[in-house]
Amino acid sequence: KINLSGSEVVARLDRNGHLQLKASPAAQKENPDFVIRHVEDDGQFLAGYAGVLIASGARGAFTSNRADAVTSLRGEGLAYSVAPVPHPSGWLEVNRTLLNDTGSLAAGFGINGHISNPGDGSAAIEIASLRNNNVMVGRLRSFDDYFSSTVANAGLKGEAASRALETESLIMKDLETMRESISGVNIDEELAQMIKFQHGYSAASRYITEVTKMLDTIINRMGV
Known part of the structure; x- marks a missing residue:
């Protein structure tokens, strides 16, 4: 029912059987955030069975614009994030298996469907080489080139805007002086x-x- 309610919130169970509530893209293009703004339970599902809210009704509702909004949620801050996330990539997380054992990360290419040999870091090397290879803008620029050009363009536009503002300010000052000379005292x-x-x-x-x-x-x- 939550997923079909049109409230821009998606509910699902994670691998541990815990209920997760995540905001989906807003319907308004001018407000493309991923933020749950209000959660309220008129029964006992979120407050009782799911253990998301501390109480049902308006008294236990979660409202994101309140300074003490986290006090309406259970979990002691370990199972939720109330800060606005501007992009869904903010929900990505590293698999705990890799966090517990970094040696289980496949850093090499397997051969004929078999796992890579121990010590094979060919895949990691290929990933690292993406920084200097031309993979951006139709494979014409590298990540570094694209980033440098983007920063340079932003700087040039900022400087042009600053000069335009200075010029417009001088023109405005001259016009005000002219007006005062004609109609002023x-x-x-x-x-x-x-x-x-x-x-x-x-x-x-x-x-x-x-x-x-x-x-x-x-x-x-x-x-x-």
Whole structure:
């Protein structure tokens, strides 16, 4: 039922008979993550029989955006991962048989369906040689060449973007200066105009005062 629910979660049993829940690709292409965002049990399957959640209902639900989300899961952090995994390759793991006995790794090519001879590392050598062989971009470049060209292209694009930003910033600054020169107010010019009008007002005031004195002299003192 979980696999057919359309909830972008796949349930399966591992080789040890343990229940595993894994996120599948999101339906929205703009959000192609592999993250289980919410797990809630309305019964006792996940909380009781499977032992995934500590309790059923909303109280025991797992919600990925909570800081204490791991407290809703059983297993003491040994059987699950709650960090976002950007690619399904993040779920790959090395077989425990190889971890326990590295000598069991087949590093050579078998002959006619038989296992390789002890000490045969021809397969490992072939794998290691992939680093320098032309296997990328239609077998025209090696891994190192492809990586170097990718890094160089990213650096060139970053430098071009930085220069474009600097150029656009200078253009914007020039346009703002031009706008201020046309429609803005120049404080120095306005202050000079204010001082000029103030002096003009003072001169007119003195002129009126002198004319008043002259009229007073003519009318009151000369008997006109």
